[in-house]
């Protein structure tokens with residue numbers, strides 16, 4: 045396939061200042077009439093050919109300045125429309141009529157139907173599946189859209205912007221016109237038409253303008269959009285208060301659809317959502333679902349400024365909108381909930397998804413320089429590491445200067461299709477600082493490693509850190525340059541408070557942050573009388589791996605006393621990880637894993653520490669997952685040994701703390717009336733982690749079964765079901781609970797996703813047969829991305845022992861399924877296939893079988909560009 049390169053960017057010869065679209069909707073043959081006002085760009089001499097993008101299009105009519113174009117004057121293929129000699133005048137009008145079949149569209153890009161509702165997805169390159177266009181993000185156009193449809197089939201007609209004229213067309217058809225005054229790229233175009241229920245509300249902006257808010261959902265589900273609407277209003281207010289950003293149209297519409305390739309889409313004034321991220325009540329959604337809804341509603345809303353008003357010049361700049369908008373939604377959630385708990389959750393996600401990407405064959409810079417298929421670059425690196433990079437800018441500049449830079453960004457670039465260079469420039473201009481070395485975070489792939497050795501000289505009252513940075517090689521980047529790494533830190537004294545030091549030598553230290561810029565720094569703190577415990581990378585100030593020789597006593601001390609909550613969590617997590625790695629080694633050596641008494645007791649102390657939030661305690665005592673342990677071991681992975689080691693530590697902690705955990709579990713009690721707020725969710729989280737521990741003890745299945753039947757909300761019910769299915773799969777309690785759950789929710793697709801997920805993650809040899817059987821379940825469908833992700837995605841990415849079964853049957857099933865999904869939906873298949881990205885870290889037997897699986901996919905006929913790109917890079 046073709047390779048696109050950043051350095052090949054050229055502005056287009058033509059612009060499209062105005063785009064008027066008419067849609068005559070019909071499931072099998074929709075007509076799209078596009079009337080474009082086209083302008084030659086200033087400074088272009090002559091009349092270069094006009095080349096419009098298409099994808100699978102059928103051209104019905106083309107007119108230039110009101111006259112039919114002679115067939116010799118243009119060339120149309122499904123992939124492009126070329127006008128060799130456009131008019132010599134500066135401006136001309138082009139009319140293009142295409143025919144498309146939304147009902148046949150299973151890739152869910154362009155115009156398609158979900159549950160009878162017409163909807164669109166155009167990012168990144170879906171607009172070209174609707175009409176011929178300059179389908180690139182630097183072509184900003186003002187759109188007017190007229191939709192015509194059968195009134196009974198689609199009483200609701202929506203597009204971007206503000207509503208205009210609407211009326212009857214006779215013959216049971218009607219129309220509506222929408223106008224969006226803000227010039228936008230084609231990827232932000234959206235249309236929705238169908239029969240949906242409405243939840244309406246309103247919002248008065250800081251300057252006093254009233255905005256009509258609407259969320260459209262399936263009829264009968266209106267009640268389930270309450271939390272989404274509340275999240276929207278809080279997001280709108282927050283963006284005014286924290287970033288000074290007001291909403292700019294008269295209406296803001298959200299539509300929930302059940303067939304969607306990802307989470308949601310920020311189309312101007314008309315966000316389209318995967319219904320999983322809109323619909324929730326206590327009976328059907330977990331606390332994690334509520335938190336995701338809040339975050340994603342906010343994320344898409346925040347794109348209105350970071351993405352829509354200021355968009356990307358080209359797709360290499362994707363992180364300009366995504367990394368920044370993730371950072372904004374993280375900050376929003378931190379303000380709405382517990383900042384410390386939110387930060388820990390973010391870091392866990394980053395390590396689980398971005399680190400393996402950055403450390404494997406699919407590694408790429410936050411701003412990539414080349415791609416074959418842009419859809420494969422909506423990655424954890426672009427999104428999550430992109431957000432971490434913005435966070436580091438704020439750490440380096442300080443909150444006030446960061447806000448000044450953001451203000452300048454909005455002022456200088458409103459209406460632009462901008463670049464990462466533009467973004468960095470505003471912070472340099474606002475602060476007068478040089479960010480050129482820092483910019484490497486955008487350009488260089490790989491997770492930097494920082495190695496630290498600490499020593500205290502009691503005679504001279506000096507504390508010294510020897511710090512070294514290195515960036516490991518990544519595909520096509522073998523030589524790396526040195527990074528600017530902001531390392532937040534504290535020297536913790538015996539009273540648990542940070543020790544003051546008199547002076548620092550060897551690196552620049554500002555406001556508790558060591559700035560690493562060289563390969564090696566010897567940083568000496570003078571005036572330090574007692575040997576401190578060193579707390580490094582506080583708040584996870586830099587997305588790095590840290591290797592530091594630390595005494596277990598120091599880590600235990602930090603786990604109890606570090607003033608930075610994140611580092612406190614980190615200290616205990618490091619202890620747990622070290623213990624699990626050692627235990628895995630024991631299992632492999634045929635020995636019984638053993639754990640330090642102090643460690644298992646500390647779990648009990650943290651669980652019961654009433655000075656800490658429930659949610660923090662729950663996170664602290666949750667063991668690293670099997671994939672986390674595998675990542676930290678790094679090579680020669682045997683998932684069965686990891687599983688055995690982890691279960692052994694669960695058992696050791698549960699046994700030692702048995703009566704304490706039982707009492708705590710009882711005290712936390714079953715929930716009374718439900719509230720989705722963070723404090724209530726934290727209490728449930730702690731109680732459910734305790735259940736997980738207690739369930740490993742004798743009669744654990746009875747306790748879990750009681751928990752299951754007493755549950756009055758989905759969080760508790762799903763937690764109990766998971767414990768039963770994973771820890772006591774053969775018990776009557778597990779079988780009954782799975783059956784009861786299925787019976788109760790069989791017609792609620794989103795809840796059935798949880799049922800599929802729990803079973804797909806069931807550890808052990810039997811999972812592959814179970815998952816295969818479940819693909820035939822009436823609630824499952826290969827055509828629906830949520831179902832596929834729940835069952836197949838969970839199996840491949842969250843079931844280490846099942847998927848990586850030593851005999852390779854997990855991989856065989858995976859190959860068949862990925863290829864079956866691909867026939868309909870290449871994007872979802874390509875995403876699934878990334879589950880094998882860490883195949884080289886497996887032990888040799890599994891490694892060979894995983895490689896065969898990848899080769900089998902790459903040998904399949906008519907492989908899509910999406911899947912080919914992933915598989916070839918993974919094998920390279």
Ligand code: B3K
Pocket residue numbers: 167168306308309310343344347366419422
């Ligand atoms: N911008 C969209 C993602 C589009 C993915 C296209 N393959 C959602 C978001 O990040 O907000």
Ligand code: ZN
Pocket residue numbers: 343347365366369
């Ligand atoms: Zn986004």
